[in-house]
Each structure stands twice: as C-alpha cells, then as structure tokens.
Amino acid sequence: MIKKCFGNLVLISFLHLLSCEVRAQAEADDSLRYEMPKMLKKAYKERTVVIKEDTITYRHRWFIPGQYKLQYAGSIGFMSVGFGYAITQTYQPALFFGYLSENFGGSKNSVVSISLKNSFYFTRQPLFRHFKPYGGLSVTWGNTNNTFKRLPDYYPKEYYFQNKIHFYPFLGGELKFAINNRYFDGVGIYTEFSAMDAYLLEAIRTSYVKPHMALSMAVGLTFYLR
Amino acid sequence: MAMLVVLLLLAGCKEIIEYSPYQNIVESKWKKQNISNYNKLLPAAKEPFQPFRIGLIADSHTYYDDFEEQVKYINTCNDLDFIIHLGDITLSANAREFDWYSEIVNKVNLPVLTLIGNHDCLGNGYDIYTEMFGESNFFFVYKGVKFVMFDNIIWEKKVQDPDFEWFDKALANDSDYKYVLPFAHIPPWDAQFTVGNEYLYNQILLKHNLDLSVHGHGHSYAYAQPYDDVNYLSVPSPEKSQLIILDVQEDAITHELVKY
Numbered sequence: 001m002i003k004k005c006f007g008n009l010v011l012i013s014f015l016h017l018l019s020c021e022v023r024a025q026a027e028a029d030d031s032l033r034y035e036m037p038k039m040l041k042k043a044y045k046e047r048t049v050v051i052k053e054d055t056i057t058y059r060h061r062w063f064i065p066g067q068y069k070l071q072y073a074g075s076i077g078f079m080s081v082g083f084g085y086a087i088t089q090t091y092q093p094a095l096f097f098g099y100l101s102e103n104f105g106g107s108k109n110s111v112v113s114i115s116l117k118n119s120f121y122f123t124r125q126p127l128f129r130h131f132k133p134y135g136g137l138s139v140t141w142g143n144t145n146n147t148f149k150r151l152p153d154y155y156p157k158e159y160y161f162q163n164k165i166h167f168y169p170f171l172g173g174e175l176k177f178a179i180n181n182r183y184f185d186g187v188g189i190y191t192e193f194s195a196m197d198a199y200l201l202e203a204i205r206t207s208y209v210k211p212h213m214a215l216s217m218a219v220g221l222t223f224y225l226r
Numbered sequence: 227m228a229m230l231v232v233l234l235l236l237a238g239c240k241e242i243i244e245y246s247p248y249q250n251i252v253e254s255k256w257k258k259q260n261i262s263n264y265n266k267l268l269p270a271a272k273e274p275f276q277p278f279r280i281g282l283i284a285d286s287h288t289y290y291d292d293f294e295e296q297v298k299y300i301n302t303c304n305d306l307d308f309i310i311h312l313g314d315i316t317l318s319a320n321a322r323e324f325d326w327y328s329e330i331v332n333k334v335n336l337p338v339l340t341l342i343g344n345h346d347c348l349g350n351g352y353d354i355y356t357e358m359f360g361e362s363n364f365f366f367v368y369k370g371v372k373f374v375m376f377d378n379i380i381w382e383k384k385v386q387d388p389d390f391e392w393f394d395k396a397l398a399n400d401s402d403y404k405y406v407l408p409f410a411h412i413p414p415w416d417a418q419f420t421v422g423n424e425y426l427y428n429q430i431l432l433k434h435n436l437d438l439s440v441h442g443h444g445h446s447y448a449y450a451q452p453y454d455d456v457n458y459l460s461v462p463s464p465e466k467s468q469l470i471i472l473d474v475q476e477d478a479i480t481h482e483l484v485k486y
Binding site: 073076078098100107108111113142146152154156161166193196199205207209213215216 | 243
C-alpha cells in the first residue's frame, strides 16, 4: 500500500513539475513560436460548399479531436486515454478508453472501460487566468466477467438490474497553460471527483455510506491541439 | 495550492482512488478472512464436544444501517462463540460493497465466517470473494462439530449444477463428529435449482443421516420440513431486526429467534 501511495505521489509530483515547465515555456518570447505543421494546416483549411443559394464554410477534417487526454484512476481504469472535442466553449465531451489488469493497476481481474464524459465548463473564460471549473455526467461501459446489459434468459424477469453501464455525475477543475509546441498550444492538468450511480444511491439511501465514500478521484493531463 | 490539495488527498485517503467498480484489489488486512477468523477460534475449536451457541445472520446486501444495528446487538450477546453469515454480502458485487461489508462485519467482537451468496457472484464478485474470504466451498471443525459451507450458486456462476460431489464428500462424518451441519446460501426449493438438483440436495442429507440444513436467500425466518425428514432453517436479513441463535446441545440442536 505504501508502494502504491508512493507511486501516486511520484505521478503527481511529475505532473506538477511538468506544469511549471509548461508555464515557463508559454511565457517565453512569442517570436520563437513554431510554425504549424503542414498536416494541421491542411486539416484546418477552410472549405466551402454551395447548397442551392447558401454557401457553407466548414473546417476540413472537423472530426480530428482537438483534445488528447491521459487520465489516472477515476473508476474507468488504472490509466485511460481520452479524445475530446470543443463542441462549444462550454460543452466539451471526450471519449475515454481505460484499462486495468493485474500488471497494470494490480487487479486480479482485468477490466476494459469505455466512457463518454460530457463536460460542461462553468465559465467561458478561465478564472485567475488558468482555472477552468467544470462538471457533467459520464456514461461508462464496463467490460469484465459477468457484466451484462440484458440478463441471460434463465433469470426470472427483472431479477437483476443491468450492471454493464453506469452513470457518474462529476465535478472537476483544470489548470490550463499555453505552450509553444508544433502540434499543441495548450496543456491542462485536471482533477475531478465522480460518483457511480450505485454508490451514490447507497450514500442517499443509508446513513452508513457517507457522501465522500461514493467519490472516486481522477487526475489527468489534457493536450490541446493547435 | 491545488497541487497540495491533490497531494494531501492522495496521501490521506486512498479509498478515494478507485480504478474500476469491478476491480479485484483486496487490501491485505482483509484477505482470506474466513481463514484468519477460524484461526481466532483456535485452540478452543480443537477441544472435544461441549455445548455452545452461535449466531446466524444473512443477506445483509446494502442494508448497512440495519446491519450495523445487528452488529451492535450481537456485541451485547456474551454467550455466543462465533457468527456465520449465510451469504449475499453485497447487492451488485461492486468493489466498495465488499469493503463496506468487511468494515462493518469486523466490528463484531466475535469471529465471523462468511458464505458466498448469489449477488456476490456478479461482475468479478466470485474472484473478489475468494480473495477476501477464501475458498467458496469449505468446512471446519469446532468443538467436535463439522460445519460444511456449500457454495450452491448456479445462475450467476454460469454453471449447471453446484459441486455436489464435494458436498457429498464433505458431509461424511469421517472423524466421529458429534454433528455435521450443512450451510448453503440458496435453499433447494429455489428457482435456481432444477427439480433434479432439488431432489439430490435433500437425498444427500438423508444419505448422511442429517436432519438440519441452514440457508439464507429468503430474507425471512422460516423453519420447515418441505421434504418430511430434514428440517430447513432460513435465516432472516438484518432489516427484520432478528437474530437466529443456534444452540448446539449434547442431545439436540435447537434454535432461537431473538427480536431486538
């Protein structure tokens, strides 16, 4: 357990150092900015299409995610990678793929999670220049032994509630810094607290389960594509 | 500042870190509890027969508040030797439900032996149970009485039949035991059992001349003889505010239903 805690501390310290480095870089002279790589320039080229009398301008390759995330814990795996989109300034969903196994997180059974995290930022502009608080609801598919969306036939009707998909309301905050990189112009470090529906229900229903006992913490990094 | 908060949280309460609700990561202090709890019964367990009383509980699921009440009541009883929980310690076999059960049950002043229930086999529950408590089929001897704990979960384990061969062998009175007592979460008349399994369960008890079988699953107290010769005792769940006390005497085994 000490080893695991130490591991957590090392990870956090590393993230902290990285964020300091990033800030220093971002504050450096603007004239040293890298040129945007060809690949991105091409991807961002605006295209127009004329439908009857309307001319529509759109970003070519709009489907390329603008945010790349790496997350530790948060009930969707030991580590997970996420791909996010800034649909609007406030609504920015991300799709995560998480993994947990004996050698990767220390669970005797391995779990593959896919999670759609619907994040809503509370402010259009970051607070104190860097801080972006957010909240939302994620939907997680858990794939491991004996999880099911529909009960096998031999069970009586409604014997169990499905246990494959869970909903997690969450609250979090991200510190975002500008960086000078060929591909990325920003990096964020975030922490969030989520509560699985089943745990939340017990926190509401019983006085033994206190609200904090339903919480699961995640920490992660976001890289923002230019 | 934010980093400091994160550091403190990580260092202070590791419970807040969960990799998955299906994770099978059991803290070392809660590993193989049936073995460590049986060891607490030694050396008294090895003594020859003398009358004793034990408490029976079952189906605590997520009735945490009622379960805590039950634990408080058990701790006021000073004439019990140990407790048997007849299974269904969780609702959905999520990782924290196992932890919460362990936290509450370890407040009992007596050793508790925990059977597996059908709910405990959802998700990775079966594997978590074996990490946390030990083998799901097991027997132990206490003061000349053999306690046989039978894992008879079928649907959730995706098997056709429980391990009747093991059960039959385990029930053999191979050492002049005063009594042999079978415990299993699901009673044989439940829908999980086919007609054949229901019949076989009772037949095995008859073969070994046993007249008492103890079960959970039904959430209510019952004492019945559905197949004539064998007495079937069903243990209530904690929200009934009842405790079953099994009184193992020289000439008979009786039970009491205590309301608290």
